[in-house]
Amino acid sequence: MFYWLMKRIFVGPLLHVIYRPWIRGAENVPAEGAAIMASNHLAVIDSFFLPLMLDRALVFIGKQEYFTGQGVKGRLTAGFMRGVGTIPVDRGGGKASEAALNTGLRRLEAGDLFGIYPEGTRSPDGRLYRGKTGIARLALESGAPVIPVAMVGTNIAQPVGRKIPKVMRIGMVIGEPMDFSRYEGMENDRFILRSVTDEIMYAIMRLSGQEYVDVYAATQKARIAAGHPAVAGDEQHLAAAPGGRPVPDVQVPIPPQDEPAPPVE
Template identity: 75%
Template sequence: MFYWLMKRVFVGPLLRLLFRPWIKGAENIPGDGPAIIASNHLAVIDSFILPLLIDREIVFIGKSEYFTGKGLKGRMTAGFMRGVGTIPVDRSGGRASEGALRTGLKRLGEGGLFGIYPEGTRSPDGRLYRGKTGVARLALESGAPVIPVAMVGTDVAQPIGRVIPKIMRLGAVVGEPLDFSRYQGMENDRFILRSVTDEIMYSLMTLSGQEYVDMYAATAKARISAGLPVERSVSSEAPGGRPAPQVDVPMPPDDDAPTDTPKSHTV
C-alpha cells in the first residue's frame, strides 16, 4: 500500500512533473510472473525514476547504509526504503550479501519483479563497469528471465555528491528479455556465472551507449579517491572480451531534451 501511495499520490506525481520521464521498450517487461530487472546505475534517483516507468511493483536491493542513518533524515530515509520494499544488502559481501540474494529469490518465487544493479554501486564517472555475478546466480537459481534496463541522463541530473537533482528529462530503455535456462543447474560454476553476467552487461552496454571499463565500480571509486586514474582495460573493450559495439546514447522520443542531456555518440 505504501509503495502505491508514494508512486501515485505523493512522490510520483511531483517527479513526473519535474523530470517528465520517458521509456522505450516497456513492452519487454512481462505483465505478470517473475523477472529480474537488471539496470545500469548512474545516480541515486535511478531507484525513484525507474519504478515510475514500470506499471508493476518492483523491489530493489539497497545498500545497508540507507537503513542505519542517524537523526531525522536518517530515520526518514530508512522508513521510506522499508516502505517501498527495498532490501538492505551489506556490500562487504559474505553471508550478508548471501542473505539479500536469498530474499531476492523469495521475491521471484512469489512471482514478482526484482530489481538489481549488477555493477554493485553507482558509476563514478558515467561509464559502465564490470558486473558482479550475483545477478547471474539469481537468474540461474530462480529460472526467471533477465530484463536489461539502461537509465539515461540521471548522472547528468544528479552526479555523485549532488543531493538535489537538476530538473531535466530522464528516461530508460528496456531491452528484450534474456533467457539463461540453458544453464539450469550450473549456478555453482564460476565460469558460467561470469559468462552470464558479461552477457547481461553487454546488453546494458548496447542499450545505454556507455563506454565499458573492465573493472569493478567499487575499485574505480577507491582509485579515484586515491588520486589514481581509471583507464579502460587494454584487453577488453566490451564485457566478455568482445569488441565494443557501435551504438548511440538514447535520446528522448520527442527530441526536446535540454542541451545538457547526453548527446549521441559512438563507443
C-alpha cells in the same frame, strides 16, 4: 500499500510533472510472473524513476547505509526505503550479501519483479563497469528471465555529491527478456556465472551506449579515493566490451522529441 501511495499519489505525480521521464521498451516487462530487472547504475534516483515508469511493483536491493542513518534525515530515509520495499544489503559481501540475494530469490519465487544493479554500486564517471556474478546466480537459481535496462541521464541530473537532482528529462530503455534456462543446474560453475554476467552487461551496453571498463566500479572508486589516476586509457583494464566482445555500434539514447505546440487560432 505505502509503495503505491508514494508512487501514485505523493512522489510519483510530482516527479512526472517536474522531470517528464520517458521510457522505451516498456512492453518488454511481462504483465505477470517473475523477472529480474538488471540495470546500469548512474545515480541514487535510478531506484525512483524506473519503478515509477512501470505498471508493476519493482523493488531493489540498497546499501545498508540507507537504513542506518542518524537524525531526522536518516530516519526519514530509512523509513522511505523500507516503505518502498528496498532490501538492505551489506556491500562488504559474505553472508550478508548472500542473505539479500536470498530475499530477492524469495520475491522471484512469489512471481514478482526484482531489480538489481549488476555493477554493485553507482558508476563513478558515467561509464559501464564489470558486472558482479550475483545476478547470474540469481537468474540460474530462480529460472526467471533477465530484462536489461539502461538508465539515461540520471548521472547528469544527479552527479556524485548532489542531493537534489536538477530538472531535466530522465529516460530509460528496456530490452527484451534474456533466457538462461540452458544453464539450469550450473549455478555453481564460476565460468558459467561469469559468461552469463558478461552477456547481461553486454545487453545493457547495447541499450545504454556507455563505454565499458573491465574493472569493478567499487575498485575504481577506491582508486579515485586513494588519489590514483582513473583507468581510462589503461589498456590492461579496458576491454572492447563485456566478455571481450566487439564494441557495439550504438549511441547514448536521446529523449523523444517534444510534441509541437498546437496552432494558434
